[in-house]
Amino acid sequence: MPQIKITALDVARRAGVSQPTVSRVFTPGAKVSPSLIDKVKTAARELGYRPNTLARSLITGRSKTIGLVVAYLNNPFYPEALEKLSVSLNDRGYHIMVFIAANLAEEIDPVIDDLLDHQVDGIILASVSMSNELTDRLSDEGIPFVLFNRGQQNPKLAQVTAANFEGGHKAGRFLAAGGHKRIAHISGWQKSLNGRDRQAGFIAGLETFDQQPFKCIDSHYRREMAIDATHQLFSGDTVPDAIFVGNDHMAFAVIETLRCDLGLRVPDDVSVVGYDDVQMAAWKIYDLTTLRQPANRMVDATVDLLLAMIDGDSVSSLKIEIDSPLILRGSARIPDNWSKEGG
Amino acid sequence: MPQIKITALDVARRAGVSQPTVSRVFTPGAKVSPSLIDKVKTAARELGYRPNTLARSLITGRSKTIGLVVAYLNNPFYPEALEKLSVSLNDRGYHIMVFIAANLAEEIDPVIDDLLDHQVDGIILASVSMSNELTDRLSDEGIPFVLFNRGQQNPKLAQVTAANFEGGHKAGRFLAAGGHKRIAHISGWQKSLNGRDRQAGFIAGLETFDQQPFKCIDSHYRREMAIDATHQLFSGDTVPDAIFVGNDHMAFAVIETLRCDLGLRVPDDVSVVGYDDVQMAAWKIYDLTTLRQPANRMVDATVDLLLAMIDGDSVSSLKIEIDSPLILRGSARIPDNWSKEGG
């Protein structure tokens, strides 16, 4: 019960060595003779000594802490990513400090101040509504950061995303090949590159079948807006027979609205395709056909990239795109001769 | 672009004051003359100075960091709580460092080591599968911690939970009053106090109607086990007409299994009641009648309690129970003359 704090000096005295020797015993790279290691370790154990990370960080200039900025924890993709990021960073000796960003872009500035005050070694921006000013500011501060699941045009920014254009393209081709003739898109935020790329890919995919979207509605990745959009799509005389939705989170809302509000069957009356493949997508109640964002691979890439930047290692590419395979499930009619990878 | 680090000394020199004066300007309580405050602040702004939190923490002995240990981010209650906890703690000048606990109790020890090394001022344990050894160990270390949504018998441990017994009691009475005759319980982990209290309350509630549970199955708060339990319940000759489920997360799986696997209607064939009232419970596709765990109130209580402990303030009670109102929705038949609060 170390009510009083045990320091390296206490351990040194008890072990009959100098304080730096104690330090060396607890520093991975350092060389100490086996006999001293032994003495120090027993003394440390007896006293219940633990090195003070704060002091170490102060002197090494590395906090071994990564700031994770995240806004939309209600989209299950983010808790899943948060968990994986934390585990992966732990394995590499880092910890995550969480910064919840308000959904409004204007309120992001205090978060950045906060972040900078906390001596994080690097930052992962997993949020969606972030301005260029923000990334500019972080660049100015010279602190390594990577955009997770969020692209920006600027090729100098480290970013890890799915291959969103290709994913959207695949969705478009898949639905057109399935014989759908009025394919709508409830899109992610069109001010985000993710949202734009998926939509652009979708439109291009339809074009290969000489089709145009029935309609595209920007629902900002928000559940309530996706519900409204669904109602809107089915309020006219002609209605869609398929919907490509900008992420799973909204797709769940779309399926629900179709079934519970509009009395339509999925996929008999309308096919639905999402994007992400969060765990819920595999639940039988949704059984959602979707483009997978491979969270594990994205997390690995993000961690590798960020730690390389922190260590000053050269990185081959700052912009990493991970393939989005199409996961076939029951929410969308499957074309008769649809080969495994979108052919 | 402060590539080189700006310290208080740099600011002091530029402002023509001493370094401690700079420190005082950035220390909330301290007294400095307005003219110096001005000088220092401009100098700081010009140089892009930010106080180093690490150094401050080292000297004050307070990291202003709270360790959050959490295991089950796939139960949406926890991301919701995480978000609220982070925001609330931020408001009070603290930040959250995340520690993902493995689901297995044996793997918790390294997490604790980790936690202790990081000079957190306090700990929130939001995880479910934690042993008494763990809490004993933390008590020994003398670091303030509170159990969030997880009770332990030991009255010396700070803990914030819902009034689980009463909640279960209400669920039992509600379903019995609704005319159900074969009411089953798919319970949370019976080695957790939460799980036991809810089940005990449920059984006691049924007793007031001279009923016994149709069957109780421990599904450990796990989705897959809840699915299995549902199948099991409906595999015999007599089957339940209502199920009280230990949390919403499992209740979603139960509803899904009922509908998609067993072709049963909710609530026509079987009523379902959950526990938590996570956001998803209100989704039309589930429309889940449930006992609410008021996340906001639980978070507020947790933060108040933990910070009081950290500040050494006296706390009136270490064990806080928050009422669980029954939220009436469509997944369970409502008794004809059911008054608002369970009468």
Next chain:
DNA sequence: CTGAAAGCGCTTACAG
């Protein structure tokens, strides 16, 4: 109100 001094608990050259 302000400055000179000491010190938080470590790491890291520097000698030996």
Next chain:
DNA sequence: CTGAAAGCGCTTACAG
């Protein structure tokens, strides 16, 4: 391999 010394960037008594 080990110790004496310096110092990371602050805060906080202590004088004045």
